Amino acid sequence: MLSLIDNAYAAVTSPLEGNSYSLFFMLLIFILIFYFVLFRPQQKKDKEHKKLMESISPGDEVMTNSGFLGRVSKITENGYVLLQLNNKTEVFIKKDFIVSSLPKGTLEVL
Template sequence: MIVKYFIDSAYASTNLHHEKDSPYSLVAMLVLFAIIFYLSIFRPQQKKAKEHKKLMDSITSGDEIITKGGLIGKVDRTHKNSDYLVVMLNDSNKILLHRNFITSILPKGTIDSI
């Protein structure tokens, strides 16, 4: 009885009459996929890049920062027309750093508390 059921359903699935799908269904599916792709990948990436640019523009002298490499320092000098700034790691070490390597701005007093 179970075997007959599977044979009947297999036979029924091969005898279906095939109607042609509308060409618009493929276009609609591709448009829907593009919208989902945009909302899940491109939009959050653009938002993150905008926030990072805003962070980079807000850096001033005296800010305590952390770099992508894990260095923690205080901004000593910024240059208006340049993307580079001078970061003081301690009293005797200063480095020249590109703004894109800054991960975040730390709250004031973080370096003293470490």
């Protein structure tokens, strides 16, 4: 009976034998998945937003992330935009808050 216990103890304490490179390859696969699923699309989105910020000029019709639709009246050097919402209302917003540019003639009420 004692020999069975010794054999069982030896089986439990023996180190697991396996390929040490498999852990490395699995980690590499996870890193690649995270890159292509999370990081790359976000970088692409940031690049498109930066391109939009550079292309904005006075007279463009834009939409902000808060839902304002308006025409760009003036752009300051420090990154602010004077947005004309209608004939009477103008607001200053940061240029970064502009989400998209609208086609010309979208805002007929101005």
